[in-house]
Amino acid sequence: xxxxxxxxxxxxxxxxxxxxxxxxxxxxxxxxxxxxxxxxxxxxxxxxxxxxxxxxxxxxxxxxxxxxxxxxxxxxxxxxxxxxxxxxxxxxxxxxxxxxxxxxxxxxxxxxxxxxxxxxxxxxxxxxxxxxxxxxxxxxxxxxxxxxxxxxxxxxxxxxxxxxxxxxxxxxxxxxxxxxxxxxxxxxxxxx
Amino acid sequence: xxxxxxxxxxxxxxxxxxxxxxxxxxxxxxxxxxxxxxxxxxxxxxxxxxxxxxxxxxxxxxxxxxxxxxxxxxxxxxxxxxxxxxxxxxxxxxxxxxxxxxxxxxxxxxxxxxxxxxxxxxxxxxxxxxxxxxxxxxxxxxxxxxxxxxxxxxxxxxxxxxxxxxxxxxxxxxxxxxxxxxxxxxxxxxxx
Numbered sequence: 435x436x437x438x439x440x441x442x443x444x445x446x447x448x449x450x451x452x453x454x455x456x457x458x459x460x461x462x463x464x465x466x467x468x469x470x471x472x473x474x475x476x477x478x479x480x481x482x483x484x485x486x487x488x489x490x491x492x493x494x495x496x497x498x499x500x501x502x503x504x505x506x507x508x509x510x511x512x513x514x515x516x517x518x519x520x521x522x523x524x525x526x527x528x529x530x531x532x533x534x535x536x537x538x539x540x541x542x543x544x545x546x547x548x549x550x551x552x553x554x555x556x557x558x559x560x561x562x563x564x565x566x567x568x569x570x571x572x573x574x575x576x577x578x579x580x581x582x583x584x585x586x587x588x589x590x591x592x593x594x595x596x597x598x599x600x601x602x603x604x605x606x607x608x609x610x611x612x613x614x615x616x617x618x619x620x621x622x623x624x625x626x
Numbered sequence: 627x628x629x630x631x632x633x634x635x636x637x638x639x640x641x642x643x644x645x646x647x648x649x650x651x652x653x654x655x656x657x658x659x660x661x662x663x664x665x666x667x668x669x670x671x672x673x674x675x676x677x678x679x680x681x682x683x684x685x686x687x688x689x690x691x692x693x694x695x696x697x698x699x700x701x702x703x704x705x706x707x708x709x710x711x712x713x714x715x716x717x718x719x720x721x722x723x724x725x726x727x728x729x730x731x732x733x734x735x736x737x738x739x740x741x742x743x744x745x746x747x748x749x750x751x752x753x754x755x756x757x758x759x760x761x762x763x764x765x766x767x768x769x770x771x772x773x774x775x776x777x778x779x780x781x782x783x784x785x786x787x788x789x790x791x792x793x794x795x796x797x798x799x800x801x802x803x804x805x806x807x808x809x810x811x812x813x814x815x816x817x818x
Contacts, residue, residue: 463740464703466695493684493705500661500692508658513685515654548655 437471438588438610439623448621452591454613460588461494461560472610473501476558476586479608480506483583486553487512489575491531491542491567498588499558512549514542514571527577529570534563542570549578557585562609565596572605589613592624629663630780630802631815640813644783646805652780653686653752664802665693668750668778671800672698675775678745679704681767683723683734683759690780691750704741706734706763719769721762726755734762741770749777754801757788764797781805784816 435443438460447455459465476498485506490499491514499511514529517540528543549555557571568585575582582605590597590609600607612624627635630652639647651657668690677698682691683706691703706721709732720735741747749763760777767774774797782789782801792799804816 457737458739462705462707462737464692464695464705466692466700466703469692470696470700492686493688493707496685496688497692497703497705500656500658500689501696503656503658504662504693504696508662511656511658511689513654513656513689515685545649545654547650 436475436610437468438475441465441468442589442611448613450619452593452615452621454589454591454621456589461497464497469497469501470505472498472588473503473505475610476502476556476608477505479586480556480584480606483556483606484554485509485556485583487549487555488558489514489544489549489555489571489582490558491571492516495559498560498586502556502558502586512544512555514544514574516540516542527574529573529577531570532566534566542567542574544574544578546578549574549580551579553578553580554583555580556583558587559585560588562587562590562596562600562607563594565594565600568596568600568605584608591615628667628802629660630667633657633660634781634803640805642811644785644807644813646781646783646813648781653689656689661689661693662697664690664780665695665697667802668694668748668800669697671778672748672776672798675748675798676746677701677748677775679741679747680750681706681736681741681747681763681774682750683763684708686753687751690752690778694748694750694778704736704747706736706766708732708734719766721765721769723762724758726758734759734766736766736770738770741766741772743771745770745772746775747772748775750779751777752780754779754782754788754792754799755786757786757792760788760792760797776800783807 487510526543584606587609593615679702718735776798779801785807
């Protein structure tokens with residue numbers, strides 16, 4: 435059992451409807467030692483992948499993008515922004531991201547000057563459920579002529595289709611914790 | 627000259643209207659080694675202040691909140707959220723933050739379970755201009771019966787009133803870089 439699994443057992447709350455409450459240690463109040471360990475674990479998983487830079491989307495993804503980048507020897511982090519494009523100019527890559535939670539489509543963007551062509555990119559995010567954010571980030575990689583080498587995730591909900599779709603598309607997805615939902619609606623860890 | 631000043635000289639762009647473009651190394655594409663050094667510099671500045679936890683507001687503030695917290699020995703980071711309150715319940719501290727850029731008021735919030743009473747809090751953010759975000763974060767500290775011991779900032783625009791107002795209110799504000807605007811509209815570093 436890794437440190438994130440232990441923290442979920444100790445302090446997480448699994449609610450009906452597939453909601454995993456981890457805001458007291460993961461992404462609202464951050465246990466910094468745990469975030470550092472998550473970064474180390476994700477860096478270890480992609481140790482031989484010759485990653486040039488990390489790509490994430492604001493906001494919570496930044497926590498683990500930073501700790502992973504530091505564990506990989508201070509490689510750069512590129513943060514896709516949501517909404518407001520002021521100060522960036524028109525010179526940017528964009529992707530539409532549908533939110534099942536809010537039933538809305540939003541646009542994420544990365545300034546073209548912030549993501550160089552030809553980079554080997556590792557995508558990092560805290561959650562993987564339907565995979566919409568990751569698909570948007572992969573589209574931005576593609577537009578920038580970068581290679582999305584893989585995706586490093588804190589918590590994957592295997593009862594939602596994102597992880598399966600991405601793996602079928604050939605993406606190396608590493609999730610430190612996988613949660614499944616049983617027929618009675620309760621959740622459980624997926625043991626590999 | 628500290629590392630952030632050097633980076634601004636090397637890669638920053640100072641535009642008319644008091645706009646400082648630093649997105650290629652500070653808060654859109656992040657130079658991780660620089661972010662680590664900024665965290666160390668802010669941690670050093672508050673070394674004797676007995677800080678219990680860091681408070682910031684999403685999104686860019688998270689970068690430097692994390693590196694400062696790591697430099698302070700992995701103390702916790704609390705991230706005030708904007709907008710959507712789903713998954714948090716009603717049990718939260720809130721503050722209204724006026725944006726001069728967008729001329730709109732938004733609400734930031736912190737779950738009450740994420741900020742314990744009686745903590746000595748260091749507020750971290752990337753920019754200080756009018757100080758509205760910092761005032762909101764200080765209000766949240768006050769509601770939580772915590773002490774806002776100080777504020778650590780990457781770049782302060784001294785030609786806008788936030789820093790002056792906060793210092794007059796007794797807050798210890800440490801800005802790694804202070805930029806002033808001359809009469810001809812160009813910007814320059816403030817030397818201490």
